[in-house]
Amino acid sequence: MPPRLKKIIFVFFFLSGFCGLLYQVVWLRMAYASFGIITPVLSVIISVFMLGLALGSFFGGRLITHLTHRYKTSPVIFYALTEFFIGLGAFVIPGLFSLGERLLLFAGDMNSISYLLFSDVIIAISVLPWCILMGFTYPFMMSFVKSRDKESTSGFSYLYFANVIGSVCGTLLTALVLIELAGFYNSLLIAASLNFSIFAAGIVVNKCYPYQNNITENAKAANNQFFAPGNTATEHPALIYLLLALTGFISMAMEVVWIRAFTPVMLTTIYSFAAILTVYLFATWAGSFLYRRQLHRKSVLSTGDLLACLAVFSFLPIVMNDPRLVISIPAVLLSIFPFCAALGYLTPKLIDEYSLGRPDEAGKAYAINIAGCVIGPLFASYILLPKYGVKFSLILLGIPFLLLLATYHKGFLFKKKRLMIMTALALCMILISTFINISYEEVYVLPEDGSGSREFYVLQKDSVVRRDHTATVISTGQGMQKMLLVNGIGISSLRPITKMMAHLPLAFCQDMPQSVLVICLGMGTTYRSALSWNIKATAVELVPSVRDAMGYYFTDAEAIMKNPRGKIIIDDGRRFLNRTNETFDIITIDPPPPLEAAGSSLLYSEEFYRLIRKHLKPKGILQQWFPCGELKIAQAAARALSNSFPYIKVYKSVEGWGFHFLASASPIEAPSVRTMISRIPDAARKDITEWYEVDNDNSFEGFIRFVLASEIPVTTLLNNDKRITITDDRPYNEYFFLRRKLDNFRGTYRNVSCEPSLND
Numbered sequence: 001m002p003p004r005l006k007k008i009i010f011v012f013f014f015l016s017g018f019c020g021l022l023y024q025v026v027w028l029r030m031a032y033a034s035f036g037i038i039t040p041v042l043s044v045i046i047s048v049f050m051l052g053l054a055l056g057s058f059f060g061g062r063l064i065t066h067l068t069h070r071y072k073t074s075p076v077i078f079y080a081l082t083e084f085f086i087g088l089g090a091f092v093i094p095g096l097f098s099l100g101e102r103l104l105l106f107a108g109d110m111n112s113i114s115y116l117l118f119s120d121v122i123i124a125i126s127v128l129p130w131c132i133l134m135g136f137t138y139p140f141m142m143s144f145v146k147s148r149d150k151e152s153t154s155g156f157s158y159l160y161f162a163n164v165i166g167s168v169c170g171t172l173l174t175a176l177v178l179i180e181l182a183g184f185y186n187s188l189l190i191a192a193s194l195n196f197s198i199f200a201a202g203i204v205v206n207k208c209y210p211y212q213n214n215i216t217e218n219a220k221a222a223n224n225q226f227f228a229p230g231n232t233a234t235e236h237p238a239l240i241y242l243l244l245a246l247t248g249f250i251s252m253a254m255e256v257v258w259i260r261a262f263t264p265v266m267l268t269t270i271y272s273f274a275a276i277l278t279v280y281l282f283a284t285w286a287g288s289f290l291y292r293r294q295l296h297r298k299s300v301l302s303t304g305d306l307l308a309c310l311a312v313f314s315f316l317p318i319v320m321n322d323p324r325l326v327i328s329i330p331a332v333l334l335s336i337f338p339f340c341a342a343l344g345y346l347t348p349k350l351i352d353e354y355s356l357g358r359p360d361e362a363g364k365a366y367a368i369n370i371a372g373c374v375i376g377p378l379f380a381s382y383i384l385l386p387k388y389g390v391k392f393s394l395i396l397l398g399i400p401f402l403l404l405l406a407t408y409h410k411g412f413l414f415k416k417k418r419l420m421i422m423t424a425l426a427l428c429m430i431l432i433s434t435f436i437n438i439s440y441e442e443v444y445v446l447p448e449d450g451s452g453s454r455e456f457y458v459l460q461k462d463s464v465v466r467r468d469h470t471a472t473v474i475s476t477g478q479g480m481q482k483m484l485l486v487n488g489i490g491i492s493s494l495r496p497i498t499k500m501m502a503h504l505p506l507a508f509c510q511d512m513p514q515s516v517l518v519i520c521l522g523m524g525t526t527y528r529s530a531l532s533w534n535i536k537a538t539a540v541e542l543v544p545s546v547r548d549a550m551g552y553y554f555t556d557a558e559a560i561m562k563n564p565r566g567k568i569i570i571d572d573g574r575r576f577l578n579r580t581n582e583t584f585d586i587i588t589i590d591p592p593p594p595l596e597a598a599g600s601s602l603l604y605s606e607e608f609y610r611l612i613r614k615h616l617k618p619k620g621i622l623q624q625w626f627p628c629g630e631l632k633i634a635q636a637a638a639r640a641l642s643n644s645f646p647y648i649k650v651y652k653s654v655e656g657w658g659f660h661f662l663a664s665a666s667p668i669e670a671p672s673v674r675t676m677i678s679r680i681p682d683a684a685r686k687d688i689t690e691w692y693e694v695d696n697d698n699s700f701e702g703f704i705r706f707v708l709a710s711e712i713p714v715t716t717l718l719n720n721d722k723r724i725t726i727t728d729d730r731p732y733n734e735y736f737f738l739r740r741k742l743d744n745f746r747g748t749y750r751n752v753s754c755e756p757s758l759n760d
Contacts, residue, residue: 001149008205009141010162012198016083017166019191020134021281022174023089024049025274026184026191027127029599030094033728034101035119036542036572037599038470043256043377044120048127050252050373055128056135058367061360063136064143074211075143080202082136087195089130090188096126105579116469138366142359148209156355156362157348161292164285164344168278175274180735184728239408240350241368243303246404248372250314250397251343253380254336255280257397258317260472261390262332264445264488265321268597270734275333283337287344295352306346307405308422313339314398315429318391322437323456327445386467391439395430402426440488441465441472447490464552466545473545475552480691482553484523486543491522491592494553496691497625497653498525498590503688504651504660504707505586505623506533507676508668513585517615519573519603520590524550527568528560530586532687537566538584540576574602577611587612588623595629601731604637608728609644613665621668624661632724632739634659634752636732638717639725650717652710654703659717673705717752 028045035041064075100122107115141159178187258276266272294300320326320335347369355362384393402423409419443456463476474485477493484492492498506513516530521541530537541547547568551557560566569576573589591603602608604624612622622645626637638661641648645663649670652659662668671679677700680688689700726732743749 013159013162014166015194017163018170019194021167021170022191025174030097032599034097040381043381044123046377047374048124049131050370052128052131053135054367054370056132057138057363060136060139061363064140074206075140076202076206079140080199082133083195084199086133087192090192093126139359139363156351160348161288168281171274171278176737180738183730240354244369245372248369249376252373253376254397256377256380257390257393260487264440265332270598279333280340283340284344287341288348291345291349304408309342311401311405311426314401315433318394318433318437323443382469386469389441395433468545470543473549475549497655499529501526501588501623501625502529505621507679515584516586517584518588523553529687531563531566532684539568540571540573544570577615583615583617585617585620590625595633595733601726601734604726605728606640606643619666622663627658628752631750631752633733635719636724636726648714650712650714676704
């Protein structure tokens with residue numbers, strides 16, 4: 001094959017990989033917006049993505065042979081058409097997600113079997129066709145390579161190599177640059193334009209390198225100058241299928257477990273997922289690069305040696321990330337690198353050996369590998385994580401490599417010194433992981449103190465751990481030090497602030513309020529306070545185990561749960577509002593920390609506020625809590641509210657940090673001290689003073705006076721640049737890499753404070 005053409009093909013697959021990962025990142029975020037920020041959505045997106053690649057790879061080899069013979073047309077034309085139709089997906093899928101979201105409004109709570117099932121089906125219908133097209137690209141291009149160079153036997157690994165490099169770049173640039181600068185929709189347009197460019201370039205390549213039918217039917221019998229006789233694939237096809245299926249299953253299941261396991265260190269920002277995915281792909285590229293290099297030197301590692309490496313490497317994420325040893329993002333990322341690199345070496349090696357360059361055989365082998373990738377994330381989300389937690393899930397996923405190693409070598413395992421050492425090391429790591437190591441589920445990692453160091457404390461023995469398909473929820477602490485942890489992140493503690501999230505807006509109602517909606521239950525403090533007004537209270541919570549944990553924090557939790565005026569619904573806040581016709585006097589929101597959490601912009605965006613406004617009564621009030629954080633995020637949240645509501649008041653919290661935003665479509669009149677006191681029922685007054693030392697009427701009056709005196713003008717939280725806002729398409733609070741780098745370089749980065757003047 002001419003070197004120039006080889007480079008062109010490399011560029012095609014680099015760009016194809018770039019676009020593929022850009023689509024995956026953006027589709028995942030759009031799916032969160034439409035179907036909820038829950039682990040099953042992540043698992044289904046990954047599984048459907050892989051299923052499409054598997055189906056495309058499996059059927060693509062036969063299809064391209066049929067098409068080229070029937071139409072006497074070069075495979076590169078069909079490859080180009082495939083890229084063209086993939087590009088059309090950028091315009092179609094957002095609409096399909098929106099349609100699916102509307103159809104699912106009648107499927108019940110998000111925790112219901114019907115919702116989980118139908119949402120999976122809708123995601124599959126929306127995404128699968130385009131992923132199948134992506135799967136076609138490998139056999140289609142391999143057919144073209146074979147038509148130009150019938151002696152080629154390593155075409156798959158060459159395309160795989162280029163595609164993985166593009167995937168790494170696509171993940172990094174999408175997360176760090178494109179979405180922050182261009183937003184989701186424009187990022188999709190960029191990917192589509194690249195797909196269309198590949199289509200146009202493919203037409204030109206066809207003109208320069210016209211159709212040739214050089215594919216021989218006996219290619220599989222050709223002498224392979226790179227592989228030693230008696231390779232694994234040709235002698236044991238059943239074993240090669242097993243290896244490909246299991247490595248795909250285990251690797252993708254581990255990726256889902258890693259994301260939950262390392263959340264306490266990586267945090268819940270979008271960059272955490274991008275970092276793990278980037279290291280996964282970069283390590284895969286490194287393994288593929290090493291394989292290609294040794295392939296040309298005729299010194300490829302044996303499958304047995306690679307299995308021995310995987311048996312050891314699979315336990316490194318447990319052993320290296322014991323919080324008693326180190327709490328470090330580099331340690332987390334480094335621990336998964338060897339495992340991913342070994343897989344990056346093994347997968348193209350096995351497929352090359354099996355297919356010998358034939359697109360139909362390569363497609364079949366790759367499809368088997370990806371079939372495992374489809375099942376792995378679902379198995380991890382619905383079975384392993386809810387039942388066994390992160391540590392034992394990883395142990396169970398690592399053990400099969402040791403069994404495969406024993407099966408592969410049979411009686412020779414203990415006759416080769418190198419294999420004996422690796423086997424013994426793997427056994428030791430299993431024992432250490434099981435009986436000595438602890439995971440981040442067993443500790444609470446404290447936030448950074450500014451010095452860059454992270455500290456932790458081991459959870460008390462009476463801490464309660466609850467797991468479900470959505471998250472791992474831990475209740476810990478005693479007295480007023482009780483805490484709620486979700487996937488290792490501190491979500492809430494017993495604070496008067498959470499009480500005032502209900503009492504403040506309720507006391508501002510000119511007429512006696514009748515109903516309140518609490519979005520994000522947390523410990524249940526705000527919901528409990530709302531019920532003290534003896535009115536109808538509805539709480540919406542995404543994680544079932546959070547609702548079940550309420551009894552840990554309050555002795556009267558059983559009575560609260562049985563209160564006929566209250567109900568707790570397991571659902572996404574936005575989805576609940578979309579599927580109900582109810583209106584409320586008060587809607588209060590306390591988004592989960594941190595401010596930059598992935599998907600949190602959906603609770604701060606202009607589109608969400610417009611939806612809330614439809615569900616407020618004419619004089620209804622929205623209470624939006626905003627903790628301290630980056631000043632520009634506070635300004636963006638304030639601008640989003642200002643663009644959605646004509647009347648806004650802002651109050652500093654009773655603890656001196658963070659802000660209560662009160663927003664309404666009608667004027668909000670601040671009551672006098674006496675008027676506000678008169679509006680508060682006795683039960684609500686008792687609830688307010690539960691955690692305060694208020695001995696008499698005078699001290700309670702002083703407390704209310706302090707609350708009302710904490711108002712600040714909303715204009716102090718508005719940036720002069722009106723583009724600083726939060727929308728569904730531009731999640732300003734989630735994507736901040738370039739902004740903060742530039743502000744730190746200029747020395748203009750500021751955190752929000754409680755001072756009265758905050759405008760730049």
